[in-house]
Each structure stands twice: as structure tokens, then as C-alpha cells.
Amino acid sequence: MSLNLDPQQDISWDIIKRYSAFEDRSDKQQLEVIGQEIATKCGGVPLAARALGYTLRPKTADRWLALNNSKIWDECSSQEISSVLPSLKLSYDNMQSYLQTCFAYCAIFPKGSNIEKDDLIHQWITLGYVEPHGIFSVTQNAEDYTSQKDDKVVTLTMHDIAHDIARSVIDDELIVLDGWNDSRVFLQVIKLNYLSLDGSPEMSKLPESIARLEALTCLKLSGCSQLLELPESFGKLKYMEHLNLSACSQLSFGYLESLTRLNLSACSVVLELPESFRKLKNLEHLDLSNFTNVKDVFENFGGLYSRYGTQLYGRRRLPEALGNLSKLQYLDLSLEISNLQMGKEASQVRLGWVMRAKSGLNSNFLGSLTELKYLNLSEHLDLSGNLYLSNLTECVGNLKKLRTLDLSNCFHLKNLPESLSEINCLKSLNVTGCRELESVISRSQIHQNLVLLPNFVVQAGDRELGSNIFLLQDVNPVELQISCLENVQSAGEVKRIKLLQKTSISKLTLDWTRHAKRFTNDMNILGELMPPINFRQFELRGYSYVHLPGWLTCISSYLPNLVQIVMDEIPSCGNLPPLGQLQNLKELTLRRMPRISIIDGDLCGGGRAFPQLIKFTLDSMESLEEWRTSYEDHGHKFTRIGHIALPQVKVEAMGTYLQWKISNSDNVVRSCGEGQYSSASSSSSTTTLDVEHCKVPLDHWRLLCHLPALHELRIYECDNLTCSSPEIIQSLSSLKLMTVESQGMEELPAGLCELKSLPTLILWKCLKLKSLPQSMKHLTSLQPLWLVSCASMTLLPECLGNLTSLLELNINNCPHLKFLPESIQVLPMLEVVKISDCPELKRWCEIGENKMKLAHIRKKPFALVI
Structure with missing residues (x-):
């Protein structure tokens, strides 16, 4: 038996089932109706459903019934509060006492x-x-x-x-303090054990009375950049365990020998580390990231090297400086320096759980680290962002307990050591952005249970064992791309990886191979791949089923934080989810979806659609015939979109876009405005238009007649730019910049030279253009003229002297251009001539008599750049 739930209630029930592990319960049949009744009280708010799901997970059937009948549901009246607040209050009331304390502390x-x-x-x-x-x-x-x-x-x-x-x-x-007053505040809270004064720029001094806070165990002073003095009494807080001095200008540790956690990140103005630092024998966590005053870090830690390899100050080595920190478990050395070296005198330094060392570490640094006595206990090594790391030495194989290795954005890393395959505990390797490693990885002998991130390739296995997707159970990366999903043999395999709980994921790509054989239909797989609620970027590629699973058709309830979506190569699905209800969505791309013929109000999904969308790309939508950009029934027009790429499609109404990009779209540039064209378009505020691969002659670009505010027109690889239409020429009177790129154009059309008010012209990669036409003389408003990568150009016409407003002539990579016209001498406003990658022209400019022809250029001696 089950209840008839509306769509929002059904979503809440689905979320409750997921978070309460409902499907794994033996009594789920008797709990289904109770659970559905609870779902009706969530008001369609995912947060409420999640909280209740977690609460119900360990509860027996009678506790489910008691929670459903609780009087707390009647305590509030407003729509959102009445669903969310009781749900969270019920969750809190059902917590164990120690959990309640931790939750309440978050206030x-x-x-x-x-x-x-x-x-x-x-x-x-x-x-x-x-x-x-x-x-x-x-x-x-x-x-x-x-x-x-x-x-x-x-x-x-x-x-x-x-x-x-x-x-x-x-x-x-x-106790909440709205501002920093005086020392009297401490007299009232002497039993305080936590104090946060984060980001108090007006505070220049801590009062001596801070010593009265004898019970203080945790103090946060991060961002107190004006804190110029720490009182002597500060060092008497003998029970202090957690101290955050991030971005502070003063450091002092006194007798803080109980300190276990110390954050000194971004202390850029600190002149020295106090000698008392060496007394912190109980320190377990040390954050020195972005400690940018490297001179003094070097002086205190010694043995480190600067960007240019010059040894600075002192001979003490880092292991010696850390020698007394025998309990250290976490060390962050994310310093912006290029070469760090550490001595081999290993002391009792334990880098047990996480060791992070970013931005400029070389292989010698690693070699020294692996000789530290306790480093082999490390489970996680983060070397991401090391631009100078080109080789990973075999010494990494000594880290036998290593579980995760992050090499992301080590752009110049060229090898993976063979010893890596000997670390049986290693479960994940992140090589995001390691371009040099691509071929190495394909040849490497890394053991088969290692997960390569961010791109995990699903491989089909034995029918009984299933695919290798189970390897994703123990990873939780920031970015994850799962490819070859057609090799998954059952939905149960996907369910095991618990993607919903991987809350670190910010970007997720799910990819099936087009036309590949499936073991099960794609919807079964995608239904179990519901991402965590907080992730922000989603790409769906190669999905071949007719329908989408429930979490996508009600996407705004499941994934409210999405800011970017790409749906690409989806051959069978004829309906789009209501993406307009994603209130944070900024970029949307729909590509290669042949079953989509009309885009209309279903995409908006209701009122207040796409409130933040700034980029909308429609590409290779071969069957799309109509895109309705204005939907009166939803009260929405795409007025905030800043960038649109359109396929061959007739647009009903333009709206007020800031920027258009039209690719392979003859129908748009030719017929926009015909028939159903909206009067709203006459006030279009479009300022930038990119047109690519258009076969229609420029004479027929009627779209231009409806863009009165157009300032930039960029034309790429369009077949015919011939224009004799006064209407089109007049429509471009407000143009400030025109860029033309055409590898096949042999002559610049005379019509383009009729733009007498055009101030800037860029000719880019016009590979067959040998000269400029005499009609160039009409461009009397031209100020900058750029000729870039015009490989065949051999001549500039004498009519260049008619460009009386010309301020800058920029010629780049025109190897066959040998000289400038004589008329260059009569340009009265010319200030700058820039010539680069033009060997023949460069030699001409260096001849004495030709230098005289350029002597009138106003800005000297830097005006002529060759």
C-alpha cells in the first residue's frame, strides 16, 4: 500500500529513502506509508528531507511512528520554516547528547x-x-x-x-560581541573555553586581562592584521590547545606547551618565528601555507633554497627545526618558492596522516622527506601545483602506507616511478592537469586496483564480478569524470560507490560511449548516480535512453547549487529537464541532441526562470527548428543571458542579450525578425556579435538591422562578405570594432570599406589576402589597424595616407610584407608602429633613410617596436 504523493512530496520521499537506507531495511513494507506521511510534511524542501532521513536511519518502526505523530509539526506557521525547522529540531532532539553538544557549538x-x-x-x-x-x-x-x-x-x-x-x-x-570594546569583557567570561576574534581590523592590542581566561583552550585571531602587540600574559594560557594566528602580524607562544594545533598561514608581515616555537612539543598540526616572508622562514628553518637556488641565512635544516615536534601529524608547506631542500638528518618528525607540500618543490625535497623516521606512516601526500617538479623519484615507494597521492597541476611532471606499483595501499592517484604524464600512464605498470583521477575509465570484468567501478567506493575527489559507463553490468554496481555521499565533488562528468554495447539501459545506471546536493558543475555525455531519471526531471530540488551544465550527444531523449528552476545556474550548453525540435517553456519549468544565466550555448542541434525565447505563461524572457551560440534555428524573439555567438546558423542571420519578430527586439542591448561559418552573403544578414547597440562584430570563416546593401551598412554605424578572420578570402570586400565611422579594424589570419584595396581610403575614422598572420600579404596601398585619424599600425606575422608605403610619412596622428615576426619589413625599417620616413611618429623612442 502506498499514498498518492504530488511531485514535490515524491521527491521528499525519495530523498528520505536514500538517506535512511530504506531499501536495505527488512521492515520497509510496513514503514512505507509512515515514511510517505512524513515526506508530506517536508514541504518539498530537500534540506528537511535529508535531515529526517538521517534521523530515521537507525530508528525502529515504533520510533518512525512516534516521529510522524510528534506535536512539533504544529509549532511553526510559515511555509518554509514549518517544514525545515521542525525537521531539524526533531533531528536534534533524537541526537545523542555528545552530538547535540557538537551541533549546538556550530551556532x-x-x-x-x-x-x-x-x-x-x-x-x-x-x-x-x-x-x-x-x-x-x-x-x-x-x-x-x-x-x-x-x-x-x-x-x-x-x-x-x-x-x-x-x-x-x-x-x-x-556570547556574541558586535565590536571590540575593552578588557572588561573578559571579566565577565573567565570560564570561557573558546574565543574567536576573526577579522577584527580595529584591534591593535590584546589586553593583559586575557590571562584571566584560564579555561581558554581554543583561540582564533585570524585576519587581525593590525594586531601589533601580544601581551606577556598571553603566553600563560597553559591549557591552550588550538591557536589560529592566520594572517596576523604578531606571533607569540610563551608557555603554550599544550598547543596541539597551530595555524600560521599567510603571516606575510611576520619578521621572525619566536624561539618559543621550539617548545611546542605536543604540536600535531602545523599550517605554514602561504607564509610568504620567505627570508625569515628560511632563517628560522634553515637549509631551504630560494627561487634562484641561492642559500639564505643560517645552516639549520628543516628536520632540525622540527626536531622536537615528535607528535607532528600534519604539515603544510605550501610556500611560493621554487626549490626546497631538506637535510638528511632525520629527527623524530612524524608526518603521519597528511603531508602537504605545494608550489615549487623539487625531487631533492622528496628524497630528503622520505628519510624522515616516521614519514612512512603517511597516508596522504599532496604535491599539487608544483610547477618545478619534473621527476618523481623512486623514493616515493618508501611510503608503504600511502593511500592517496595528489599530483594535480604538476604541469612539467614527466614520469611516474616504478616503485609506485609496490605501494599496495595506494588507492587513488590524481593527475589532473599533468599533460606530460598522459603517455606515461598508458604504458605504466601501476597495479590494477589504483584509481586514476579525475578521469576514471570503467572496464568490464568477469560477469560474476562485474566492472571495476567498485574502486570508486573509497575516493572522494573534487573533480570526477566517469567514462565508458556502458561497461557497468548492473545498477547494483553503481549503487555500491555511494556517489551521493561523496560531498567533496564539485565537478562531475558522466560519459557513455556512443553506439557501444550496453549491459543494461542507461537510465538504470544514471538513476543510481545521483550526485551530492552541494556540487556545482555537471556534464552528461552519451546518454542514450529515451527518458531521464527522477532526480534530473526534478533537478532543482536535488541539485540546487548547480552553476554549470553540459548535455552533449544525447541521441534518444526528446525532453529537456526544467533547468530554468536552477536558481544559481550561470552556464548551460546543449549539444548534439537530435530528438529536440523545439525549445519552449518546459525548459524554464515555471516562473523566475534562469535568474543568473549568462551563457547559453546551443550547438549542433540538427533537428531544432524553433527556440521560443519569450514565454508569457511563465513571465520570463532570456534578458540576462550574456552569450548565446545558436545552430540553424529560427528565433522567435531576441530579448535583450549582451552578446551573441552564432555558429553554422544561416537561418538566424537571414530570417531573424521576419514574421513573429517581437517589438521588444527593437530595443535590444546586444553589444557583441560573433558569426562563424555562415554561407549567406553579408548583404542578407538582416539580423544586423535589429542590433542598434552593436559595438563589436567578429566574423570568422564566413564565405561571402560582399555587401552592397545601404541598410546593412547603415545598421553598422555604431560599430566600434570589426574583426575579420578568413583563410580563404582573397580580397577585402569594398562594402566593408564603406564603414566610414569604424574606429578599429583587425584582419586576422586572412591567409590568401595579398593586399588591401584602394577603397580603404574611406575608413577615415580608423585609429588602430591590425594586420595579424596575413601570410600572403606583400603590399600596403598608398591610400593608407588617407587614414588621417590613424593612431596605431600593428603588423604581426606577415612574413612577405617587405616595406611600408611612402604615404606613411603624411599620417599626422600616427603615434605607434608595432612590427613583429616580419623579417623583411624589419630590415626595411632599420635602413637609415626609412627611419627618417618614420621620424614623425609622436611617441619616441618606444613608438617603433620591431
Whole structure:
């Protein structure tokens, strides 16, 4: 038995089922109606459904019934609050006491703020909120509290409603200071154990009375750039465990020997690290990222090398400086320097869980690191963004506990060591942006269970074992592309990877190979590949089923944070999801969807459609006959779109676009405005138009007659630019810039030279153009003239002297142009002549008598650039 739910309620029920693991329950049949009734109370708000799903997951059937009958549903009246607030309050009431404490603590963060998960976990631990129980460490237990069970640091967001709940249960214990007053505030809160003064630019000094906060264990002073003095009493906070001095100008550690976590990132004006730093023997987490005053970092840490290999200050080596930090588990050395070297004198340095070293580390640095006594305990090594790292040495094979290796954006990395295949624990390797590694990876002997990121290729396996997609279970990257999805043999295989829980993912691409044999239909697979709610970029390629799964047809409820969507090569689907209801969507591309013949109001999906869309690309939509850009029933016109690429399609009404890009679209440039053309178009504010691969003569580009505000016209590879139409010429009177690129054009049409008010002309890659026509003399308003990569050009006409407004002549990569016309001497306004990659012309300019012809150029001596 089941209830008849409306679409929004059905979405809520689907979300509850997913987050409560409903399908895995043995009593799901008796719980279905109860669960559906609960779904009707969520108001179609995904956050409410998610919260209830998590709450219901461990509950027995009688607890499901009790929650459904709770009186809390009657406590609020407004539409959103009545669904979300009770749901979250019920979730809070059903939490264990230690979870309630951790949740309530989050009230200290402002609404909408981003919270680093790792930092939040350590604050909980420092404050004693995480209970040690079971066989797991407190850190692992705290990971469970966040529901973000991944080793990579992710960002959490404080939802407005969640903040209201947290504040409602902690108000008596929370003190909010709107400004920095004086030391008296401390007299009232001497039992305080957490204090945050983040980003208080008006604060120049901490009062001596801070020593009264004897219970203080966590202090955040990040961004206090005007903090010029730390009192001596600061060093007496002997219970301090967590200290954030990011972007501060003063450092002091005194007797803070209990300190376990220290953030010194972006302390760019700090002159030196105090000697007391060496006393922090309990330090487990040290963040020195973007500590840009490298001179003083070098002086204190020694043995490091500058960008040019020059040794700076002191002979102490980094392992020596860290020698007393025997409990160190996390070290971030993301310094903007090119060559770091560390001595081989390994001390008791433990880099146990994460070691991050970015931006300019070489292989010698790695070789030294691997000799540190405890580095072989490292599970995660982040070397991303090292522009100077060209080789990864075999010493990496010593890291036997390594699980993830991030080499993303190491642009010059050319090899992977053979020893990498000997690390049996290694599960994922991120080579995003490593162009030099592409051929190496294809030949490498890396063991078969290693996940290459971001592009994971699904491989079909034994029928009983299924494909290798199960390898994605243990990874949670920022970017993920899953290719060859046709090799997945059952929806159950996809369900195992739990994509919904991979909350680090920001960009996801799902790709099937066109025409490849399938083991199961694509909808079964895609239905189980619902992404996490917070991700932002989505690309769907090669999907071949007629219909889309529910999470796509109701996409705004499931993925409200999307900002970019690409749907490409989808041959069978004839309907578009209501993408207009994605309130954050900025870029949309629809490409190669032959079943789509009309784009109309279904794409908007209702009112307030596409409020932030600025780029809309329609490409190779061979069957598209009509695009209705104005839908009265939805009260929407595409007025905010800033960039549009159109295929061969008749446009009903133009709207007020800022920029158009028209490719292979003869119907658009020829017939726009005919018949159904809207009067709204006469006020079109389009300022930029790109036209590509158009076969219609310029004489017939009637679209130009409806763009009164057009300032830039860029024409690429159009067959016929002949124009004798006064109407077309007049429509271009407001033009400020024209760019023409045509590899086949042998002569610049005379009609283009009738644009007497045109101030800027760029001729780009006109490979067969040998000269400029005499009609150029009509371009009397021309100021800059650019001739770029016109490989056949041998002559500039004497009529160039008629261009009396010419200020700049820029000639680039015209190898057969041998001289400038004599009339160059009579151009009264000429200020700059730039000549590059023109060897013949360069030699002409260097002859003494020719230099005299250019002597009148106003800006000297830098006006002539050759």
C-alpha cells in the first residue's frame, strides 16, 4: 500500500529513502506509508528531507511512528520554516547528547559561512566534545559526527535554518560581541573555553586581562592584521590547545606547551618565528601555507633554497627545526618558492596522516622527506601545483602506507616511478592537469586496483564480478569524470560507490560511449548516480535512453547549487529537464541532441526562470527548428543571458542579450525578425556579435538591422562578405570594432570599406589576402589597424595616407610584407608602429633613410617596436 504523493512530496520521499537506507531495511513494507506521511510534511524542501532521513536511519518502526505523530509539526506557521525547522529540531532532539553538544557549538559560525571540516573537528576535540568510544580514535569518531566521512578536507556550509536551531539551544551559553570594546569583557567570561576574534581590523592590542581566561583552550585571531602587540600574559594560557594566528602580524607562544594545533598561514608581515616555537612539543598540526616572508622562514628553518637556488641565512635544516615536534601529524608547506631542500638528518618528525607540500618543490625535497623516521606512516601526500617538479623519484615507494597521492597541476611532471606499483595501499592517484604524464600512464605498470583521477575509465570484468567501478567506493575527489559507463553490468554496481555521499565533488562528468554495447539501459545506471546536493558543475555525455531519471526531471530540488551544465550527444531523449528552476545556474550548453525540435517553456519549468544565466550555448542541434525565447505563461524572457551560440534555428524573439555567438546558423542571420519578430527586439542591448561559418552573403544578414547597440562584430570563416546593401551598412554605424578572420578570402570586400565611422579594424589570419584595396581610403575614422598572420600579404596601398585619424599600425606575422608605403610619412596622428615576426619589413625599417620616413611618429623612442 502506498499514498498518492504530488511531485514535490515524491521527491521528499525519495530523498528520505536514500538517506535512511530504506531499501536495505527488512521492515520497509510496513514503514512505507509512515515514511510517505512524513515526506508530506517536508514541504518539498530537500534540506528537511535529508535531515529526517538521517534521523530515521537507525530508528525502529515504533520510533518512525512516534516521529510522524510528534506535536512539533504544529509549532511553526510559515511555509518554509514549518517544514525545515521542525525537521531539524526533531533531528536534534533524537541526537545523542555528545552530538547535540557538537551541533549546538556550530551556532558560533555566522549564517552562510564556510567552515573547514578538519578545523571544526579539531575545535570539537580541543573543547572535549568528542567522546572516545569503540576502537576508533577521537578524530575518526568526530569524522562520523560530520557525516562527511572522507580523508580529504572539505568545506561545510552553515545553513540559515540549521543556525537558528543551534542558536535556539545554546543561547544561554553563547556570547556574541558586535565590536571590540575593552578588557572588561573578559571579566565577565573567565570560564570561557573558546574565543574567536576573526577579522577584527580595529584591534591593535590584546589586553593583559586575557590571562584571566584560564579555561581558554581554543583561540582564533585570524585576519587581525593590525594586531601589533601580544601581551606577556598571553603566553600563560597553559591549557591552550588550538591557536589560529592566520594572517596576523604578531606571533607569540610563551608557555603554550599544550598547543596541539597551530595555524600560521599567510603571516606575510611576520619578521621572525619566536624561539618559543621550539617548545611546542605536543604540536600535531602545523599550517605554514602561504607564509610568504620567505627570508625569515628560511632563517628560522634553515637549509631551504630560494627561487634562484641561492642559500639564505643560517645552516639549520628543516628536520632540525622540527626536531622536537615528535607528535607532528600534519604539515603544510605550501610556500611560493621554487626549490626546497631538506637535510638528511632525520629527527623524530612524524608526518603521519597528511603531508602537504605545494608550489615549487623539487625531487631533492622528496628524497630528503622520505628519510624522515616516521614519514612512512603517511597516508596522504599532496604535491599539487608544483610547477618545478619534473621527476618523481623512486623514493616515493618508501611510503608503504600511502593511500592517496595528489599530483594535480604538476604541469612539467614527466614520469611516474616504478616503485609506485609496490605501494599496495595506494588507492587513488590524481593527475589532473599533468599533460606530460598522459603517455606515461598508458604504458605504466601501476597495479590494477589504483584509481586514476579525475578521469576514471570503467572496464568490464568477469560477469560474476562485474566492472571495476567498485574502486570508486573509497575516493572522494573534487573533480570526477566517469567514462565508458556502458561497461557497468548492473545498477547494483553503481549503487555500491555511494556517489551521493561523496560531498567533496564539485565537478562531475558522466560519459557513455556512443553506439557501444550496453549491459543494461542507461537510465538504470544514471538513476543510481545521483550526485551530492552541494556540487556545482555537471556534464552528461552519451546518454542514450529515451527518458531521464527522477532526480534530473526534478533537478532543482536535488541539485540546487548547480552553476554549470553540459548535455552533449544525447541521441534518444526528446525532453529537456526544467533547468530554468536552477536558481544559481550561470552556464548551460546543449549539444548534439537530435530528438529536440523545439525549445519552449518546459525548459524554464515555471516562473523566475534562469535568474543568473549568462551563457547559453546551443550547438549542433540538427533537428531544432524553433527556440521560443519569450514565454508569457511563465513571465520570463532570456534578458540576462550574456552569450548565446545558436545552430540553424529560427528565433522567435531576441530579448535583450549582451552578446551573441552564432555558429553554422544561416537561418538566424537571414530570417531573424521576419514574421513573429517581437517589438521588444527593437530595443535590444546586444553589444557583441560573433558569426562563424555562415554561407549567406553579408548583404542578407538582416539580423544586423535589429542590433542598434552593436559595438563589436567578429566574423570568422564566413564565405561571402560582399555587401552592397545601404541598410546593412547603415545598421553598422555604431560599430566600434570589426574583426575579420578568413583563410580563404582573397580580397577585402569594398562594402566593408564603406564603414566610414569604424574606429578599429583587425584582419586576422586572412591567409590568401595579398593586399588591401584602394577603397580603404574611406575608413577615415580608423585609429588602430591590425594586420595579424596575413601570410600572403606583400603590399600596403598608398591610400593608407588617407587614414588621417590613424593612431596605431600593428603588423604581426606577415612574413612577405617587405616595406611600408611612402604615404606613411603624411599620417599626422600616427603615434605607434608595432612590427613583429616580419623579417623583411624589419630590415626595411632599420635602413637609415626609412627611419627618417618614420621620424614623425609622436611617441619616441618606444613608438617603433620591431
